[in-house]
Amino acid sequence: xxxxxxxxxxxxxxxxxxxxVLAQDVTLTSRDGKVSIxxxxxxxxxxxxxxxxxxxxxxxDGTGVTCAGSGCPDLESYVAEFTLVGAQPMGEVLMxxxxxSFAEQSGMRLRRFVQDDVRFxxxxxxxxxxxxxxxxxxxxxxxxxxxxxxxxGRADMVMAMRxxxxxEVAAAKxxxxxxxxxxxxxxxxxxxxLVPVVASDNPVVAISLxxxxxxxxxxxxxxxxxxxxxxxxxxxxxxxxxxxAQQFMxxxxxxxxxxxxxxxxxxxxxxxxxxxxxxDPFAVGISRxxxxxxxxxxxxxxxxxxxxxxxxxxxxxxxxxxxTPLFLYTPARRLPKTAREFLAFLHxxxxxxxxxxxxxxxxxxxxxSIEQQGLRLANAIALAGDETxxxxxxxxxxxxxxxxxxxxxxxxxxxxxxxDAQSRGNVILLARLLEAxxxxxxxxxxxxxxxxxxxxxxxxxxxxxxAAAVRTAVTNVATTMKASDLLLSIxxxxxxxxxxxxxxxxxxxxxxxxxxxxx
Amino acid sequence: xxxxxxxxxxxxxxxxxxxxxxxxNRNSGLRIEPQPLSEQAGVKPQPDAVEQDETSTLxxxxxxxxxxxxxxxxxxxxxxxxxxxKKTEQDFVTPMSVSEVRYSPFGFACxxxxxxxxxxxxxxxLAFDAPCQVAETVTVRHKGLEFTMLTSGIGRFSVVVPAFxxxxxxxxxxxxxxxxxxxxxxxxxxxxxxxxxQWAGDSILKIHAFEPSVGLRHRGHVWANAPQSVLVAVxxxxxxxTELGGVDTTYAIHAEVYSFPxxxxxxxxxxxxxxxxxxxxxxxxxxxxxxxxxxxxxxGVSMVDLTVSMPSCDAxxxxxxxxxxxxxxxxxxx
Numbered sequence: 001x002x003x004x005x006x007x008x009x010x011x012x013x014x015x016x017x018x019x020x021v022l023a024q025d026v027t028l029t030s031r032d033g034k035v036s037i038x039x040x041x042x043x044x045x046x047x048x049x050x051x052x053x054x055x056x057x058x059x060x061d062g063t064g065v066t067c068a069g070s071g072c073p074d075l076e077s078y079v080a081e082f083t084l085v086g087a088q089p090m091g092e093v094l095m096x097x098x099x100x101s102f103a104e105q106s107g108m109r110l111r112r113f114v115q116d117d118v119r120f121x122x123x124x125x126x127x128x129x130x131x132x133x134x135x136x137x138x139x140x141x142x143x144x145x146x147x148x149x150x151x152x153g154r155a156d157m158v159m160a161m162r163x164x165x166x167x168e169v170a171a172a173k174x175x176x177x178x179x180x181x182x183x184x185x186x187x188x189x190x191x192x193x194l195v196p197v198v199a200s201d202n203p204v205v206a207i208s209l210x211x212x213x214x215x216x217x218x219x220x221x222x223x224x225x226x227x228x229x230x231x232x233x234x235x236x237x238x239x240x241x242x243x244x245a246q247q248f249m250x251x252x253x254x255x256x257x258x259x260x261x262x263x264x265x266x267x268x269x270x271x272x273x274x275x276x277x278x279x280d281p282f283a284v285g286i287s288r289x290x291x292x293x294x295x296x297x298x299x300x301x302x303x304x305x306x307x308x309x310x311x312x313x314x315x316x317x318x319x320x321x322x323x324t325p326l327f328l329y330t331p332a333r334r335l336p337k338t339a340r341e342f343l344a345f346l347h348x349x350x351x352x353x354x355x356x357x358x359x360x361x362x363x364x365x366x367x368x369s370i371e372q373q374g375l376r377l378a379n380a381i382a383l384a385g386d387e388t389x390x391x392x393x394x395x396x397x398x399x400x401x402x403x404x405x406x407x408x409x410x411x412x413x414x415x416x417x418x419x420d421a422q423s424r425g426n427v428i429l430l431a432r433l434l435e436a437x438x439x440x441x442x443x444x445x446x447x448x449x450x451x452x453x454x455x456x457x458x459x460x461x462x463x464x465x466x467a468a469a470v471r472t473a474v475t476n477v478a479t480t481m482k483a484s485d486l487l488l489s490i491x492x493x494x495x496x497x498x499x500x501x502x503x504x505x506x507x508x509x510x511x512x513x514x515x516x517x518x519x
Numbered sequence: 520x521x522x523x524x525x526x527x528x529x530x531x532x533x534x535x536x537x538x539x540x541x542x543x544n545r546n547s548g549l550r551i552e553p554q555p556l557s558e559q560a561g562v563k564p565q566p567d568a569v570e571q572d573e574t575s576t577l578x579x580x581x582x583x584x585x586x587x588x589x590x591x592x593x594x595x596x597x598x599x600x601x602x603x604x605k606k607t608e609q610d611f612v613t614p615m616s617v618s619e620v621r622y623s624p625f626g627f628a629c630x631x632x633x634x635x636x637x638x639x640x641x642x643x644x645l646a647f648d649a650p651c652q653v654a655e656t657v658t659v660r661h662k663g664l665e666f667t668m669l670t671s672g673i674g675r676f677s678v679v680v681p682a683f684x685x686x687x688x689x690x691x692x693x694x695x696x697x698x699x700x701x702x703x704x705x706x707x708x709x710x711x712x713x714x715x716x717q718w719a720g721d722s723i724l725k726i727h728a729f730e731p732s733v734g735l736r737h738r739g740h741v742w743a744n745a746p747q748s749v750l751v752a753v754x755x756x757x758x759x760x761t762e763l764g765g766v767d768t769t770y771a772i773h774a775e776v777y778s779f780p781x782x783x784x785x786x787x788x789x790x791x792x793x794x795x796x797x798x799x800x801x802x803x804x805x806x807x808x809x810x811x812x813x814x815x816x817x818x819g820v821s822m823v824d825l826t827v828s829m830p831s832c833d834a835x836x837x838x839x840x841x842x843x844x845x846x847x848x849x850x851x852x853x
Contacts, residue, residue, distance in 0.1 A: 093843060294731045
């Protein structure tokens, strides 16, 4: 019986979508008949007409005009249509799960029309009448293709495993899609991390970023060289156009100025990669935190002995150096109402639960008490010396002990004062929480830290200035928050609480940060 | 010798007389008249005994025909009676139509009963008995799982179904729309992750599970042709496939369930799941209507309606492999 009903809905859907909005001639006339615009109808989103007229592309409010001509949409049977194109890790599980949860939350029925694993469409319909409300297309490829498809006008949302490149920004701008670097054009859906993986019976538990780069450059060819068994190293990597491989090339190989070895095995998907690695005790591969399969992740080791393993917490705080936020980019044009509702849903706690449930890291803000940060404090004591005397450590512990660290942390792009992508997302995240009164009268401390290069007193000053800059960035966004609502203090402890060793670029990058503590 | 005959003859005659007397005792003088029991027992009834001691209780037991009057105040009042009746109705899980009792050709009352019994591996054995529902297609439902069964020549079927929840309710719907249900508590249900695919008609969708290898003999690829047994799951060594749906008609609904004892397995890892469909001359170029069930992202069981476009008929013999309709099962480190 359920199947007959489903068949009926399919039939309805076929009729309802018989005439999708094609570029056809329309004439839109204002209600008083005085103004009239003719041209090809580009789109109709249920509220607004977009017409390619003699004056260029115009957007007109549907309530103020009447439509005449062969291209006029049937207003009654309007179905919102939008298409997501891009990165496989987002397209295969994460975004479909979010669409399914969105449909459930909005009380709509849902049917998935499947052609294959990379081409499918969701149709959302009203539960009683079965009338289709939205038709959401998916094309799963890779980040680069997603941006290209958006520029070509075939994608309304780009699923991206990396930030848009300068070249892609220019192409989007030229295509009239707006400035894709603006915060309204992209949002972080979930967090992930780039992780080296080995088989569970490989004894190696950590590797330095430098050694990892040397391995993939083919300069370390035996596990013995990094303290493992006397056996050759087999390398696995995703295809060159995947966002993950590109990030690895930029953040690991690029920093070490090394080229990828010729004998790297290229796997089609992260799942195939980890499955291949899991079966070979001498293989190492680059996967993501959300796809470990039956393989095991290995930690990143600093030369002074601190290990960083990817975990939910270290990815949220970006204390893990290879965190990779997952973005959704949208062009600067009006999206259908259902699409906008879906974008709003992505920030809800329900959506964050879905993110967690399907194996990615959510952006729910957590609090970490100082008792859970023993290792950091031990490091601070171990590295204290002339530059950071005991009094300075005591001052720090005194002010942080009654407080808890938020998982929201702010870091900067390499060699720049610009916040990195995840931190820019955190500005909006924290501002939204402040506006919602999430911290209800507690004090928020913006605590700046620096790397250990240069004079300690100067570093303290720089650290405090960074904290002030981040506080300003957050309060600028949290416009509806009254300044009197909450105490937002700043503090700078310079190089007193290092997260990583200052012996490498990435180590220094991790140390330059602004943490947020709440009490 | 003569004396022997005589004795025998006397015995035979005596037996005949006795037999005659027994046969005719209803209207003969030999009939035993019933007598008051009190007199048989040799004691007088005590009609006014209200206060009872041990002796009088014994007396009563011996004199059922002359019971003393019961105390005037009965323990069951009007409202109590209503609540007891209500409770009885609540506990009555197998409704039957009793207004008019009919009988099957074999003389059994036309009742419809469904019983649920626990089986190994958090499975439930359903036994359906409806003597007047002979060779009929009925629909079995449980938490979104749905399949059809054909009743036997005496109106029965039995099937073992994986429980999708601890508090498992099973329903059987008859062609006339009547629903019979049974419920059972399956304490181990939460130890298992279950995924299912179900479809109408004869298009065959198969779940393929690729389990992390546990031992040398464990190949890890579980599907309908290598379904693995419940025993493997009970021993926490792997999962198993259950095929459901016992009718082969156009409107029959089939389901396939894969169960994995996620909460019992110690080693972390992942079970990869895919759905595969062979392109045949009957389904090529057509749309298959199907449904998937898996644990929902918000808890419970989530269902997704599917329309799968089968490849064109040049691809007959090929397999359509869909890796992303069912999420892989993740076994967390305990």
